[in-house]
Amino acid sequence: MNIKRQLTLARLLAKVSNDFNLSESDWIPRVGAWTIDALSQMKVLPMARKRRTLEVSDRIAQFPCEINAKELRVFDSNGCEIQEYKTKCDYSGRSAQNTGSEIAVIDDTNKTGVNFMKVGNIVGGGGERYFVLDGNNIELSFETDSIEVETFEVATYYDEYYECECPYIIDDGLLLEALAWYVLFKYLSRGSKHPVYDLKSNSPVTNPWMQWNTLRPKAAASAKMALSRGANDGWNNFFYNSTFLPRG
Numbered sequence: 001m002n003i004k005r006q007l008t009l010a011r012l013l014a015k016v017s018n019d020f021n022l023s024e025s026d027w028i029p030r031v032g033a034w035t036i037d038a039l040s041q042m043k044v045l046p047m048a049r050k051r052r053t054l055e056v057s058d059r060i061a062q063f064p065c066e067i068n069a070k071e072l073r074v075f076d077s078n079g080c081e082i083q084e085y086k087t088k089c090d091y092s093g094r095s096a097q098n099t100g101s102e103i104a105v106i107d108d109t110n111k112t113g114v115n116f117m118k119v120g121n122i123v124g125g126g127g128e129r130y131f132v133l134d135g136n137n138i139e140l141s142f143e144t145d146s147i148e149v150e151t152f153e154v155a156t157y158y159d160e161y162y163e164c165e166c167p168y169i170i171d172d173g174l175l176l177e178a179l180a181w182y183v184l185f186k187y188l189s190r191g192s193k194h195p196v197y198d199l200k201s202n203s204p205v206t207n208p209w210m211q212w213n214t215l216r217p218k219a220a221a222s223a224k225m226a227l228s229r230g231a232n233d234g235w236n237n238f239f240y241n242s243t244f245l246p247r248g
Contacts, residue, residue: 054147
């Protein structure tokens with residue numbers, strides 16, 4: 001995907017290292033996750049609809065990360081969509097909560113020989129196909145080797161230098177500044193020390209937490225404004241929610 005005006009994670013790392021002169025290096029692998037947290041708090045985290053294939057064992061497929069249940073769609077190996085059933089199923093493919101239906105049974109005490117009584121009907125016993133979401137597990141009512149799952153996830157790109165998936169970052173000066181302060185805040189939160197900056201400081205100049213909270217709303221507004229001006233920069237290829245992409 002061709003995204004213009006995008007900041008790389010290396011650019012953020014370079015700014016943090018240059019501005020704050022951190023003596024340690026164990027913070028570097030954590031910057032990607034910290035950036036996702038910060039962008040999420042500012043509601044400028046790019047999200048994209050992704051589809052992945054999951055293996056199924058004993059009618060259960062395990063999603064590798066937290067599922068966005070509101071946007072989840074499940075498909076069988078033939079591409080047919082499977083509907084969600086709101087009741088947890090057992091491993092026989094039956095519902096754990098029966099809705100009840102009337103079936104005919106023989107009753108010798110009845111003159112007609114037939115008596116109708118209400119019993120629980122079996123959901124899924126007639127070949128119905130559905131899934132039940134249980135945490136990160138997707139439980140199915142039928143046998144299969146694999147399913148396809150589609151949901152909104154954090155939009156990432158593969159960084160060859162760091163050899164991992166990194167979040168997309170809008171190229172905006174205020175956003176970069178805010179992210180740098182957030183990284184320093186997280187760095188100090190882990191117990192690391194700095195000769196100048198301290199989370200216990202009463203001065204906003206030397207307290208990264210205060211700096212982050214001051215810059216956060218300004219950076220979010222600036223990033224959203226940059227999006228509204230750059231409609232052809234490739235960012236709209238992401239499926240943003242209404243809180244992310246500003247409307248004119």
